[in-house]
Amino acid sequence: MDFSFTEEQDELRKVVRSFLAKHCGDAQVRRPAADPLGHDPVVWRRMAGELGLQGLAVPEEYGGSGFGYVDLGIVFEETGRALLCSPYFATVALAAEALLRCADEAARCELLPGIASGETVATLALTEDGGRWDEPGIRLTARESARESARETAREPARDSTREPARGTAHGSARGAADGGWQLTGVKTYVLDGHLADLLLVAARTPCGVSLFAVAADAPGLVRTPLPTLDQTRGQARLEFTDTPARLLGAEGTAWPALERTLATASVLLAAEQVGGAAAALDAAVAYARIREQYGRPIGSFQGVKHKCADMLMEIESARSAAYGGLWALDADDETETAIAAAIAQAFCSEAFTKVAGDNIQVHGGIGFTWEHPAHLYLKRAKSSEALLGTPSYHRELLAARLGI
Structure with a gap:
């Protein structure tokens, strides 16, 4: 097996390094790090529009470029060299990868194009107060609310269906996440860029086991609190869920x-x-x-x-x-x-x-x-x-x- 880089990969490295040298110097790193938003939206949009970095390894059928992990690794090596201050790792390495791995084709078709285009900032919420990254560490609970809603609908007059849906990002990611028939209760913490993400992919426990859910950033019952961190170039947040509407991704209990x-x-x-x-x-x-x-x-x-x-x-x-x-x-x-x-x-x-x-x-x-x-x-x-x-x-x-x- 040939473990050397191709000419195209070497050129990719040069292009990304040149871009980051121009937009992520010492001053450019310190300024977003001190900003409550935590990154420069202009640089984020240019990363997507000029280089297509957010969708580099996303398959073409979902709006990406379909490159491999070696190519993506080159990009991450260069972002590490430049101390890139942006939600790139949370969106690409965690959220997009989780969507690609889960068995939900409809969710991939709906949510990945927004990530690939740079219109959606996303993250994966897994760890809780214990700080564990294993399956037993997931204690946040999810319960199905569809049956209760159906019973309430049968007893009550029809509600106004013309109400404006919750605001969301492009491709309906937030709207789709808000109408999933599930509710989450519990806490996630140390969530990368959880305070600024448009889309939250949340690991929760149901009676069938660990499941993955999509939650809109403006979902009711969700409180997001930025955390003080040693590394000011990479934000983290604490997320509190109280009967927060969520959409199940894939089959229940099969997410781990x-x-x-x-x-x-x-x-x-x-x-x-x-x-x-x-x-x-x-x-x-x-x-x-x-x-x-x-x-x-x-x-x-x-x-x-x-x-x-x-x-x-x-x-x-x-x-x-x-x-x-x-x-x-x-x-x-x-x-x-x-x-x-x-x-x-x-x-x-x-x-x-x-x-x-x-x-x-x-x-x-x-x-x-x-x-x-x-x-x-x-x-x-x-x-x-x-x-x-x-x-x-x-x-x-x-x-x-x-x-x-």
Whole structure:
């Protein structure tokens, strides 16, 4: 099997890197991070309109470009390098992937085109107060309300059917989510970009097991509260549901296998993003070591600094191999290999990014600790990403279980 990139993939990397360099410099990262919205809508629209990044791996029949996971991984590597401040990971790696994995063709046809065009910001709400990413951690409950509604309709006069539907995004995603005959009650927290998403895909428990539901952002009974985070470039929210209307996606009680595969895919894509962030940190460290002088010579000429930079490079190359292995496993559509590769990639790349980002600050010395220097932004992203889909120890436990150890 050929594991090298094609000319088209190399060109994709150049185009995405050039775009992000223009629109995601240090100032462009800090400004959206300080904004309550959490990202720049203009950049989001240009990502969709000029490059088609939101729909890159969405099949053509749903309005996307139909590229593979290796191509998508290249994009995530570049967004990690640039510290892209946008709901791209939540929308593409989590929500779109969950829709593609769930067995609901009607939902895919209705909801994916809005995501692919950039008109819909979406996210996946899975974790709760316990912060668990496994099936037992899902405690939010869903109950069917269709029968109760039918009985009420039979007893009461017909209601006004001309009432204006709830506002939603293009392609009816919010409207369709609001009329599903189910109600959710409970809490989801640490939800990526949950405070600004138009469409929420929510994992909930029914009498038949874990199920996946679509909820409109303006659904009644839904309260969304932004959370303070270490990484200001990636927003999170707490979602409270009180008899909130929802639409069931797929068959009741069958969602966990699709969610598990979604998490494996997202883990690989996050690993690619972490590799990009670590590579940017190393580039910054090397560039500074060349120009900063001490005792009349560049600090990069001292053995301690040279060895530290060499160790950073070794961490990155090992992490890159783990992430790329996961991407090729995804494109090969080998479920067993993907599950193993995802656990390896996330366990290794999380720790590698944190180490390299910390070493970058050490190479910079005093200036690396200042608020004005971007080094701390990479360390904060690294620490946040390290726990985003489960800690490295959690993924090592997954790996042991999948290998039967």
